[in-house]
Amino acid sequence: MLMAETTNKNFSYLQMDDNYVNPVLQRSARIVAQQAKGSYIYDMNGDKYLDFTTGIAVNNVGHCHPKVVEAVKRQVEQLMHTSVVTHHQRYIELAKKLSEIAPGQLESVFLANSGAEAVEGAVKMARYVTGRPAIINFRGSFHGRTVMAMALTTSKLYYREKYEPLPSSIFTVPYPYVYRSNFANDPDECVNDCLKHFDILFNQFVHPSQVASIIVEPVQGEGGYIVPPPNFLKKVQQIAHKHGILLIVDEVQTGFGRTGKMFATEHFGVEPDIMLMAKGIAGGMPLAAFISRKELTSKWPPGRHGSTFGGNPVSCAAALATIEVLQAEKLPQRAAKLGQEMLDYLIKAAKGKEHIGEVRGLGMMIAIDFNDGHGNPSKDWAEKVANRCFDNKLLVLTCGSHGQAIRLIPPLNLSDAEANEGLRILEKCLSA
Ligand SMILES: Cc1ncc(COP(=O)(O)O)c(C=O)c1O
Known part of the structure; x- marks a missing residue:
């Protein structure tokens, strides 16, 4: 985090975490979650993150339904x-x-x-x-x-x-x-x-x-x-x-x-x-x-x-x-419909971008699979895009045997507006 230490309320907790938590426990986002509601997580600074991770496919009905x-x-x-x-x-x-x-x-x-x-x-x-x-x-x-x-x-x-x-x-x-x-x-x-x-x-x-x-x-x-x-x-x-x-x-x-x-x-x-x-x-x-x-x-x-x-x-x-x-709330049906729309959007957004090998998914289990310049799996690209998403307040995770993909696992009751917000951020991060 580049934020000045004095204004970052996460900081003292992250320091305590570094001191007291077994370092084997790796976290993807260096923020301290304080509360969450629906599709968003709020950290100790009150910063709001759109959550396309759902705690690794757990909060299917959104946070704190x-x-x-x-x-x-x-x-x-x-x-x-x-x-x-x-x-x-x-x-x-x-x-x-x-x-x-x-x-x-x-x-x-x-x-x-x-x-x-x-x-x-x-x-x-x-x-x-x-x-x-x-x-x-x-x-x-x-x-x-x-x-x-x-x-x-x-x-x-x-x-x-x-x-x-x-x-x-x-x-x-x-x-x-x-x-x-x-x-x-x-x-x-x-x-x-x-x-x-x-x-x-x-x-x-x-x-x-x-x-x-x-x-x-x-x-x-x-x-x-x-x-x-x-x-x-x-x-x-x-x-x-x-x-x-x-x-x-x-x-x-x-x-x-x-x-x-x-x-x-x-x-x-x-x-x-x-x-x-x-x-x-x-x-x-x-x-x-x-x-x-x-x-x-x-x-x-x-x-x-x-x-x-x-x-x-x-x-x-x-x-x-x-x-x-x-x-x-018919959430499996919602996942099928909105998941397909998100997939279609991303497939279009990926066109012409050589570093994207494949966009695939089923329902709201969607991956973007990255290549290096030679068609090999690219962990570097996946991490770069995931980090850019984080900087833009969208949480995503990577996956794949080479860490070559980012996965999108939003809540199944994600609203259309939230889906658009996430997709716009993603498109920007994929293009940059
Ligand atoms: C398919 C599958 N099986 C089993 C597990 C293990 O679950 P847990 O982390 O709750 O032990 C996971 C966790 O990611 C998983 O994705």
Whole structure:
């Protein structure tokens, strides 16, 4: 920050942060958020930032939505915690609600605190109920920071480096990142080429009868906001079914309206065996879930998994209110319509700019992918544009295996005026 220290109220807090917070916790914007409302975050100076990050796809209903705030306040006064000592109403109501909005026969719910915890629980369950050890993941995937979730994460070396030994029996196949593949003009061939790697795996690395699950993001998040061709997920499901392998779909970032449907799997006509949710589930409160069929969860005996805080009543109350808002305000539909308009605008704005390789997205999950002068992924450009946006009071994040993309993850109830404000800033920063 260039602002004079004396006039910058953030400064003393940032100094304290530097002194007391473990430096491993990296933040993207060097401001201290004091409050937030709707699509805006306000720092300690009262400066206002348009938020196209939503705390990494969490505040789908905007910051501090009044209905979520009200539900939290009500719950805090009534019951805050009992853990697994008792049943409680909000857990049961939320389990019922999630089973109603999840695809198909997914109706048995376990609640956790974070996406990574949902990944851990789902992998434990898949191994237990199949009696098989191996897991297949995709190149470029992100599943979290705990040990198993990290071992399943291949979006960047930096998430894994120096944390070996990692859990074994994990086998990785390519994800159809069409734009940077050898089949940039032939999405079907790109999918076929990726899926050939299953044959290689099953022939040379692991027998399919030893594979408990395939874990996949329906749209890759941290890996670069990569939307796979429409037939990809279905083909993965066919491979899974053929070999009795459970399909775990990680909807942690894509869920709760983000891609223009309540869950991204709905775009692809696939019903997972286990589906993971977190982030947008509770409007900003920490909560996660994995949901499966009863036929599977009935094979996982009571007590084989658990959590002290998972399914906390306050987070559950927030989730119930959040889902109600998503449905009442038709926010998945809003994400589909406004997301497409924003995408169209940006595709036009990118025309003639050689440093922009591709603009892509699904709903309100949009990426701008940058190139250097030779068609290679350019982290420098992505960071330059993200920094310019910050200087213009628009918050955006980068993503991609090389940090080559910026991702736009606004609240789903972003107004037209706010969308225009953000797009104008972006256009200016892309052009400069
Ligand atoms: C697809 C996906 N899975 C899992 C996770 C991990 O979630 P958490 O950070 O809540 O542990 C993330 C986080 O970004 C994610 O994007």
